[in-house]
Amino acid sequence: MSEDRTMNSRKVLITGGAGGLGLPTVMALLKSGATVIVLDRDSLKIKELQSAASGLPGNLIIESVDLSNAEELQNVLRRVHSEIGGIDTLINNAAIYPSKPFEEYSLEEYQLIQRINVESAVICAQALLPGMKENGFGRIVNISSITFSGGWENLSPYVASKGALIGLARTWAREFGAFGITVNCVAPGAFPTDAEKIHPDLEGYTKRIYEHQAVKRRGKPLDVVNAINFFISEESGFVTGQTLNVDGGWVMN
Numbered sequence: 585m586s587e588d589r590t591m592n593s594r595k596v597l598i599t600g601g602a603g604g605l606g607l608p609t610v611m612a613l614l615k616s617g618a619t620v621i622v623l624d625r626d627s628l629k630i631k632e633l634q635s636a637a638s639g640l641p642g643n644l645i646i647e648s649v650d651l652s653n654a655e656e657l658q659n660v661l662r663r664v665h666s667e668i669g670g671i672d673t674l675i676n677n678a679a680i681y682p683s684k685p686f687e688e689y690s691l692e693e694y695q696l697i698q699r700i701n702v703e704s705a706v707i708c709a710q711a712l713l714p715g716m717k718e719n720g721f722g723r724i725v726n727i728s729s730i731t732f733s734g735g736w737e738n739l740s741p742y743v744a745s746k747g748a749l750i751g752l753a754r755t756w757a758r759e760f761g762a763f764g765i766t767v768n769c770v771a772p773g774a775f776p777t778d779a780e781k782i783h784p785d786l787e788g789y790t791k792r793i794y795e796h797q798a799v800k801r802r803g804k805p806l807d808v809v810n811a812i813n814f815f816i817s818e819e820s821g822f823v824t825g826q827t828l829n830v831d832g833g834w835v836m837n
């Protein structure tokens with residue numbers, strides 16, 4: 585008898601799930617009845633998520649954790665695994681995005697960005713992989729960024745981290761495919777969240793968005809949610825190692 589892989593039986597762990605793109609992703613998962621474990625540390629955003637999610641079906645578990653602290657993260661993952669178990673879906677979504685010219689980043693700043701944006705994904709994948717392998721099923725989505733394709737200026741540690749997530753997704757896809765586990769990336773373009781506030785000239789940035797996008801409207805978080813939903817669905821099981829740009833046709837590769 586085949587296992588039930590529908591969303592209402594799924595257990596999804598998402599990092600940065602209280603953020604601008606994380607929150608609507610969590611809401612969509614809860615609406616479809618999933619159990620969702622959010623790892624975040626922003627207490628204000630967590631409160632917003634709690635109130636937005638109240639009354640929805642599904643089961644929301646929020647763990648306040650600093651993803652830059654490997655030991656703290658590993659402890660939380662161990663506890664979550666023993667209390668909930670069977671987590672079959674991982675969305676590596678958290679990121680920080682400090683912006684300045686390359687030569688102004690200290691090595692410590694560079695390393696902090698890699699710890700949050702990349703190493704937390706590695707730690708989560710290592711923690712959840714044994715369970716996914718045992719069940720012969722898993723879905724992993726890394727949230728990258730089109731800045732990797734475009735080589736955006738003044739964001740070098742961030743852009744490097746987003747490239748690393750694509751590299752990891754490809755090797756994970758190759759290594760885990762035989763176990764029924766797919767790994768893909770969603771690369772958002774420009775979405776009106778906190779991430780956008782790093783641009784000093786927001787009006788000029790908005791103009792640039794419309795010039796570059798083939799689709800002449802602003803991206804909505806739901807555009808990203810729909811792409812994530814495809815990759816985590818049971819039906820996408822023959823698609824792995826891919827990166828889907830969700831950017832209104834800004835970059836094409």
Ligand SMILES: NC(=O)c1ccc[n+]([C@@H]2O[C@H](COP(=O)([O-])OP(=O)(O)OC[C@H]3O[C@@H](n4cnc5c(N)ncnc54)[C@H](O)[C@@H]3O)[C@@H](O)[C@H]2O)c1
Nearest residue numbers: 600602603604605624625626650651678679729775777779
């Ligand atoms: N918004 C965009 O236009 C855009 C474009 C391209 C890629 N992305 C990617 O989409 C993803 C989500 O971005 P967003 O726009 O929702 O950003 P956001 O800043 O709104 O959300 C990021 C979340 O990560 C959490 N986080 C950051 N550092 C943490 C830490 N040390 N410990 C625990 N939690 C931590 C934050 O609290 C926040 O809730 C990111 O990977 C980002 O790089 C966004």
